[in-house]
Amino acid sequence: MSKLLLISIKEKYVSRIISGSKTIELRKAQPKVKAGDTVIIYTTQPKKAVTAIATVKQIIKLSPQKMWERYENNLGITQNEFEDYYQNSSTAVGIELCSIIQLDSEILLSAIKMIHPRFTPPQTFKYLDKFQTFRDYKNLSN
Template sequence: MTLATALRAGLRTATHWKRIGRDADFERQQFTFWFVRDNADHEKNCDRQRMSNLDLFRHDFVLSIKPEYAIKIVSGQKKVELRRRFPYGTVTGAVMYIYASAPIQAVIGYATISTVEELPVERIWANYSDVAFIARDDFDAYYAERTSGFVIKLQDPVAVPEPVPLSLLKDRLGFTPPQSFAYADDAFRQLIRGSER
């Protein structure tokens, strides 16, 4: 079954995912997420976040993305992800795990971050509209009242053979989908990469 077929079918049945959970040979591990909320109130508190630049370099990312965009990323069509805010100076080679939001609600793949650029909003549209797969009206609404934004350039996308559903992520890692993005540790990486075996 192809990824697209699996997604249309609702990512298998609950019984199937329970079996996958029993078969996976991962130990339970405590998984801590530092959530960055995509709202103005949290933005005021960002400076108080206790994470150094070195800490950022040790983390891959989990991004919550609408299904229509998430599927295009793992298929290799969508070359960039646009964000209102993102850690500046993110190390090249970090991995972006792609959590497709409702109705899919699963990690469906990942891609490597080649670079992250902060640009004026109009330059983002001029330079990347052809690979961002977003309509102009949606773009304008997303960046409303902002003068700049971030472009996450992606390469080497991978669609995992068995999308990892939210139920399993919660059970094994205590995962809650981030509103914007979260940092992933080894437990998360092992669970997602294990689905490729």
């Protein structure tokens, strides 16, 4: 069964993902997803909205040094940013994204909270129940 992964990303990196200059989203922890799973991209402050969806192409798990050596042109960040992020880590996790679609209309956090008042965007990522998400969407559109 495929999963829905909700992931929080800073606006400058989301722009790079949408433009295609960033195809690998970096994390310190590996999400339990596989090729073909869906990623819902939540853009953090100041936008605070779901802005895009993508598909997991693959999960890459390497030492930070090897990640940079092999994929620096796909990471969408500077070497200094990369080194700062992984300074105390022995493992770098990359979520390679494909089939990236920018939503025609962003889904604002305030709109999500109308359906789920206790919803909070994840610090890094969280899993969603796609059947519950579909039911909520149907209820919103009725």
